[in-house]
Amino acid sequence: MSEKFLWGSATAAYQCEGAWDEDGKGASIWDEFCHSEANTTKITGDVSCDFYHHYQEDIKMMADCGQNTYRFSISWSRILPKEDHVVNQKGLEFYDKVLDECEKYGIVPNVTLIHYDLPDYIGAKGGWCYDGVSDEFAYYTKVCFEHFGERIPLYTTINEPNHNAYCNYCVGNYPPNEKNNLQDYAHCVYNMMVCNAKAIREFRKFNFKNAKIGYVHGCAPATALSDEPAYKEAVKKLDFFCNDPFTEPAIWGRYNPELVAEVKKLGIDLSFVKQEDLDIMKDNTIDFLGQNIYSRQLAKPYESGGTRFTVNNAGNNDGTKNTARETRAIEGWFETDRDPNTQLNKWGREIYPACAYSTLMLRKEKFGNIPIYITECGHGAYDIADENGYVEDDDRIEFLENYLHYILKAKEDGVNVKGFYVWSTMDLYSWINGYKKRYGLVRVDYDNGLKRIPKKSYYWYKDFISKHKDI
Numbered sequence: 001m002s003e004k005f006l007w008g009s010a011t012a013a014y015q016c017e018g019a020w021d022e023d024g025k026g027a028s029i030w031d032e033f034c035h036s037e038a039n040t041t042k043i044t045g046d047v048s049c050d051f052y053h054h055y056q057e058d059i060k061m062m063a064d065c066g067q068n069t070y071r072f073s074i075s076w077s078r079i080l081p082k083e084d085h086v087v088n089q090k091g092l093e094f095y096d097k098v099l100d101e102c103e104k105y106g107i108v109p110n111v112t113l114i115h116y117d118l119p120d121y122i123g124a125k126g127g128w129c130y131d132g133v134s135d136e137f138a139y140y141t142k143v144c145f146e147h148f149g150e151r152i153p154l155y156t157t158i159n160e161p162n163h164n165a166y167c168n169y170c171v172g173n174y175p176p177n178e179k180n181n182l183q184d185y186a187h188c189v190y191n192m193m194v195c196n197a198k199a200i201r202e203f204r205k206f207n208f209k210n211a212k213i214g215y216v217h218g219c220a221p222a223t224a225l226s227d228e229p230a231y232k233e234a235v236k237k238l239d240f241f242c243n244d245p246f247t248e249p250a251i252w253g254r255y256n257p258e259l260v261a262e263v264k265k266l267g268i269d270l271s272f273v274k275q276e277d278l279d280i281m282k283d284n285t286i287d288f289l290g291q292n293i294y295s296r297q298l299a300k301p302y303e304s305g306g307t308r309f310t311v312n313n314a315g316n317n318d319g320t321k322n323t324a325r326e327t328r329a330i331e332g333w334f335e336t337d338r339d340p341n342t343q344l345n346k347w348g349r350e351i352y353p354a355c356a357y358s359t360l361m362l363r364k365e366k367f368g369n370i371p372i373y374i375t376e377c378g379h380g381a382y383d384i385a386d387e388n389g390y391v392e393d394d395d396r397i398e399f400l401e402n403y404l405h406y407i408l409k410a411k412e413d414g415v416n417v418k419g420f421y422v423w424s425t426m427d428l429y430s431w432i433n434g435y436k437k438r439y440g441l442v443r444v445d446y447d448n449g450l451k452r453i454p455k456k457s458y459y460w461y462k463d464f465i466s467k468h469k470d471i
């Protein structure tokens with residue numbers, strides 16, 4: 001793989017592929033959830049922007065924009081539709097065709113092995129809390145490594161285990177929709193990191209010379225608006241919740257004993273932890289970190305109100321109210337803080353470009369020179385199109401420009417940043433929020449044959465890449 005800086009954009013299988021039951025694909029927990037009563041929005045990813053049938057057009061558009069990399073995910077249930085472990089050749093063929101297209105344009109694939117969409121048969125056994133999940137994941141990833149090999153030079157195991165576990169078991173807006181269940185959160189988090197390590201163990205068996213493996217982390221290191229000791233303690237505890245149980249085993253191959261002791265004090269039963277898994281984690285760490293950058297994680301000392309969690313896409317929040325602000329609090333540990341002086345997007349999420357700098361600098365301070373790819377960064381908004389479907393998304397351009405300013409500054413200041421991916425390549429399904437919240441560089445006209453129309457931000461990104469391709 002060339003060592004050029006990678007400039008690209010990202011998608012995920014459930015959010016963009018559509019064709020949810022085509023060519024032998026099995027159902028994932030997201031198919032199952034979106035088709036069930038529990039999905040109060042009734043919106044699904046059944047068709048979405050139908051990347052499954054539009055991939056050639058979409059990848060050509062990336063190339064025309066000057067993008068030299070594409071982050072996408074493989075749907076596990078396209079490859080292994082049933083629990084009998086029989087490989088669906090049509091599933092492999094689809095991704096072969098996507099890779100052919102990337103090769104045609106010199107686009108480096110950065111491929112996530114799972115982006116939330118566990119097969120339904122794993123969901124039925126307990127999903128991420130099923131103790132067999134790591135062996136199943138290892139098997140699936142082995143099939144992928146064997147088949148795709150070094151055609152994929154950048155693999156990532158799991159997308160945002162932190163956000164996924166959090167939405168699954170704390171907020172309850174993602175399947176299996178459990179709320180405030182810290183016991184299952186801990187179990188899920190642990191199993192995910194065992195999955196990560198076991199997949200890396202499979203990967204290493206192939207001795208690839210030109211392929212590397214990482215995972216994608218979804219939140220910033222915690223920070224605070226005050227330096228007081230109680231705030232520092234809250235920062236540590238917020239990191240115990242959403243950073244350290246992921247980054248430390250993935251990068252260092254071990255858990256911090258203080259974290260383990262504090263988790264036990266919360267009354268969490270850790271009997272699911274096995275020495276055998278810890279040994280595998282120790283020997284199987286990542287080559288690079290995928291870091292998604294959206295906003296800060298501000299901590300303050302816990303005050304009152306008990307353990308509680310809300311996220312900006314819970315329930316029927318369509319972004320019109322700007323009220324569903326993200327809150328997380330663990331009794332006795334921390335509460336998340338709010339800075340009244342910062343701008344929020346329509347879904348209540350803070351827009352704070354300087355967090356890109358602090359995120360990267362804090363990662364470097366703790367983990368040294370580890371290569372980092374910014375695997376997602378983007379702005380969710382209502383887009384208003386003119387009569388030709390053209391969107392002048394100046395707000396998105398401003399967002400990306402400001403975040404990139406800080407990312408490039410961190411690179412100049414020594415962070416080993418190797419690539420950047422706009423979330424998202426084109427408009428697609430935004431979990432729970434449906435299709436009104438748009439992130440794409442390219443508009444998808446859902447009412448008009450899924451026509452693709454590049455937005456102003458697409459042309460802006462093209463220009464930006466051409467000016468920064470040799471950094």
Ligand code: BGP
Nearest residue numbers: 012159160163218313380430431
């Ligand atoms: C990340 C996910 C993406 C994407 C993005 C925007 O957490 O990895 O899949 O969805 O956030 O989030 P949302 O669509 O919820 O606004």
